[in-house]
Amino acid sequence: MIKTMAKLKILLVILSSLLAVIAGVSYRLTDFVLPEAEDIKKNVQYDIATGAINILLVGEDSTEGSHRADSIAVIRINVDEKTVKVLSLPRDTRVEIPGKGWQKINHAYAYGGVDLLRKTTINYLGIPLNYYVVIDYASFPKIIDLIGGVDISVEKHLRYTDRAAGLVIDIPKGIQHMNGDTALKYVRFRNDALGDIGRVKRQQRFILAVLSKIKSPSMVARYPKLVGEGMKMVETDLNLSQALQLASYIQQLSVTGDLQFATLPGYPSYINGISYWVGDLKAASIFLATTVGNSSSDSMAESMDTIDTSDFDLMAERDLHNNMASLLKKIKTPIAVLNGDGTKGISAATAKKLREFGVDVAYVGNAKHFDYHASLVLYPPPGTSPENREAAEALKILCGIPERLVREDSTITYVTLLLGHNYKTIQNKVEENFSQ
Numbered sequence: 001m002i003k004t005m006a007k008l009k010i011l012l013v014i015l016s017s018l019l020a021v022i023a024g025v026s027y028r029l030t031d032f033v034l035p036e037a038e039d040i041k042k043n044v045q046y047d048i049a050t051g052a053i054n055i056l057l058v059g060e061d062s063t064e065g066s067h068r069a070d071s072i073a074v075i076r077i078n079v080d081e082k083t084v085k086v087l088s089l090p091r092d093t094r095v096e097i098p099g100k101g102w103q104k105i106n107h108a109y110a111y112g113g114v115d116l117l118r119k120t121t122i123n124y125l126g127i128p129l130n131y132y133v134v135i136d137y138a139s140f141p142k143i144i145d146l147i148g149g150v151d152i153s154v155e156k157h158l159r160y161t162d163r164a165a166g167l168v169i170d171i172p173k174g175i176q177h178m179n180g181d182t183a184l185k186y187v188r189f190r191n192d193a194l195g196d197i198g199r200v201k202r203q204q205r206f207i208l209a210v211l212s213k214i215k216s217p218s219m220v221a222r223y224p225k226l227v228g229e230g231m232k233m234v235e236t237d238l239n240l241s242q243a244l245q246l247a248s249y250i251q252q253l254s255v256t257g258d259l260q261f262a263t264l265p266g267y268p269s270y271i272n273g274i275s276y277w278v279g280d281l282k283a284a285s286i287f288l289a290t291t292v293g294n295s296s297s298d299s300m301a302e303s304m305d306t307i308d309t310s311d312f313d314l315m316a317e318r319d320l321h322n323n324m325a326s327l328l329k330k331i332k333t334p335i336a337v338l339n340g341d342g343t344k345g346i347s348a349a350t351a352k353k354l355r356e357f358g359v360d361v362a363y364v365g366n367a368k369h370f371d372y373h374a375s376l377v378l379y380p381p382p383g384t385s386p387e388n389r390e391a392a393e394a395l396k397i398l399c400g401i402p403e404r405l406v407r408e409d410s411t412i413t414y415v416t417l418l419l420g421h422n423y424k425t426i427q428n429k430v431e432e433n434f435s436q
Contacts (some may be wrong), residue, residue, distance in 0.1 A: 037079040037080050039245070040053075040079045040245045040246070041079065043241060043242055043245060044130065044131075044242050044245070044246070045130040045131070046130060047127065047128050047130070050076075050078070050289070051078060051079075051080055052076045052077060052078045053076070053077045053078075053079065053130050053131070053246065054074060054075070054076050054077075054127055054128060054129050054130050054131075055074070055075040055076075055077070055129070055130065055131045055132065055133060055238075056072075056073075056074060056114070056117070056118050056121060056129045056131070056132040056133070057071075057072070057073040057074070057075055057086075057132075057133050057135075058071070058072055058109065058114060058117065058132065058133070058134045058135070059071030059072075059135055060109075060134055060135065060136050067109070067110070067113075068106060068109065068110060069091065069105075069106040069108070069109030069110070069117055070091065070106070071088075071091070071203075072088070072089040072091060072105060072106065072117070072121070073086055073087060073088045073089060074086070074087045074089070074121065074125065074127075074129070074288070076288055077246060079246075082258055083258050083259075083260070084258065084259050084260070085260045085261075085262070085287065085288060086204075086259075086260070086261050086262070087262050087263075087264060087284060087287060087288060088200045088203075088204075088261070088262070088263045088264065089105055089121070089264050089279075090105075090200070090263070090264060090266075090277040091104060091105060091106035092104050092105075092106075092268075092275060092276055092277045093105040093124075093264060093266075093276070093277045093278075093279050094269075094271065094276035094277065094278055094279070095108070095120055095121075095123075095124045096120075096123065096124070097111065097116065097120050098116070098119055098120065098123070102271075104274075104276065105117070105120065105121070105124070108120040108121075114132050114134055114235075118132055124279075124281075125281070125284065125285075125288070126281075126285070127288065131236065131237055131238050131242075132236060132237060133234060133235070133236040133238070134234075134235040134236070135234055135235070136235075140180065140183075140184060141179075141180025141181055141183070141184050142180060143180070144178070144179065144180035144183045144184075144210075145179055145180040147210070147213055147214060148213075149177055149178055149179045149180070149182075149183070150177070150178055150183065150206070150209040150210055150213050151175060151176070151177050151178075151209060152175070152176055152178055152183075152186065152205060152206060152209050153174070153175050153176075153205070154171055154172065154173050154174060154175075154176050154186070155173070156173050157171070157172055157173045158170070158171040158185075158186065158189045159171075159191075159428075160189060160191040160425060161422065161424070161425060167185075169185045169188075169189055169191075171185065171186055171189075183206065186202060186206065187199070187202060187203050187206055189202065191400055191425065191428075191429060200263045201263070204261040204263075207261075208259075211259070260287075262284075262287045264277070264279045264280070264284055265279070265280040265283045265284065266278045266279040266280045270330065270390070270393065270394075273389055273390055273393055274393075275393065275397065327394045327397055327398055328357060328358055328359065328394070328398075330390050330391060330393070330394040331359055331360075331391045331394050331395060331415075332387045332390070332391060333360075333387050333388060333391050333414070333415055334360045334361070334362030334363075334414055334415075335354075335359060335360065335361055335362065335391065335395065335414050335415045335416065335417060336361070336362060336363040336364070336365070336412070336413075336414040336415070336416040336417070337350050337351040337354070337361055337363075337364050337416070337417045337419070338364075338365055338366060338367040338416060338417070338418045338419065339365070339366045339367060339370070339419055340366075340367035340369070340370060340371075340372030340375070340376075340418045340419055340420045341370055341372065341419055341420055341421050341423050342370030343423065346419055346423050346427075347364050347365065347366070347419060348364050349427070350417070350419060350423070350426070350427055350430065351364045353427070353430055353431065354417075354430065362414055363414060367418050372418060372419075372420035372421065373420055373421050373422070374405055374420045374421070374422055375399070375401055375405065375417070375418060375419050375420040375422055375423060375425075375426045376401070376405050376406070376407060376416075376417075376418040376420065377392050377395050377396050377399070377401050377405065377406045377407070377415070377416070377417060377418075378392075378406075378407055378408075378409040378412055378415070378416040378418060379391070379392035379406070379407075379408060379409065379412075379415045379416070380408075380409065380410070380412055380413060380414070380415070381408055381410055382408075388415055391415045392406055392415050393406070395415060395417060398429075398430060399417060399426045399429055399430055400425070400426065400429035401426070
């Protein structure tokens with residue numbers, strides 16, 4: 001999966017930051033009375049068909065002068081049932097963007113901001129989106145430090161190094177107390193076979209830990225201080241009154257029972273040489289559905305009872321595992337592996353591993369020099385062979401190389417993996433992918 005080096009990669013922690021903000025405001029208004037469900041409905045827009053309030057949640061990465069929707073989710077709040085469901089949409093999800101055709105969903109934000117992304121998501125999921133929340137990530141580590149950090153059970157040793165970006169992630173397996181800096185590394189890690197899907201799973205674990213922390217009595221006195229930082233992060237069309245009412249309900253939820261997470265189920269696919277996540281809209285609709293007291297909705301509720309976040313996680317893991325075989329089939333041309341770091345034997349060792357899994361490595365040697373900071377995938381002009389670009393895209397994913405480091409080169413004969421100073425990361429990625 002593509003790994004960008006953006007300043008912050010995080011999804012569902014947006015919700016916890018927002019809750020901290022509006023919870024702090026409500027704490028200061030001591031005369032605020034917990035509203036009934038009907039009081040809330042009088043003050044907010046909601047989906048008449050389901051009685052739910054749907055909110056589009058966007059995590060904006062505004063580093064390097066660009067503004068991208070790095071993380072996207074839909075929150076459905078049912079004030080009658082006192083439940084909240086959060087559906088994460090992978091940024092590579094294939095959707096039809098009005099006026100732009102079929103593309104990745106995060107491109108909608110780049111083309112037309114939150115308005116176009118909102119319209120695109122409405123058309124895709126077939127539900128109204130009553131409000132939106134856009135959050136810039138820059139203040140995230142400070143927010144986590146303000147609440148005193150969080151405790152997370154890390155499922156495996158998370159290790160990744162990118163010398164060019166100055167990034168080192170080394171988080172041991174087991175229970176870890178994370179400050180803001182470590183938490184940032186935890187939620188941005190995606191250097192394994194599950195890529196962006198695995199990252200979303202970790203973000204879901206993280207938000208549960210944050211929600212548990214801010215609901216504790218010891219945190220109440222800290223709410224006002226959280227507001228100062230949190231309010232800087234939020235752009236929304238919710239007004240203060242609406243936010244307070246929704247927050248009052250969310251704060252009453254059971255973290256383990258009333259709050260449900262899911263990642264859009266589906267499978268990875270290459271279409272016209274571009275990698276997408278193809279969503280299962282039927283399964284997404286079942287997850288988002290709410291009961292409204294009739295027989296058809298009761299049947300839907302029974303279907304919902306069989307759905308668990310772990311089911312979606314297992315589906316994603318299975319699909320990604322099966323996709324490795326299809327990726328290998330896309331490398332139909334011989335490739336070359338070059339040493340651009342200078343460490344003896346690295347190109348031969350990498351070539352050996354690729355050959356073990358059926359990749360035809362026709363040439364192993366040294367690059368023009370040994371000062372390549374990052375590894376590259378190079379390919380001859382498409383006119384040479386139409387299969388070159390497809391092979392380069394597959395090799396990119398198998399080796400975990402960012403799209404920006406996949407380049408056309410008219411001076412080469414073979415699709416080429418050029419190993420730079422981060423060659424160990426590439427070797428680890430290849431090993432992880434083929435061990436799944």
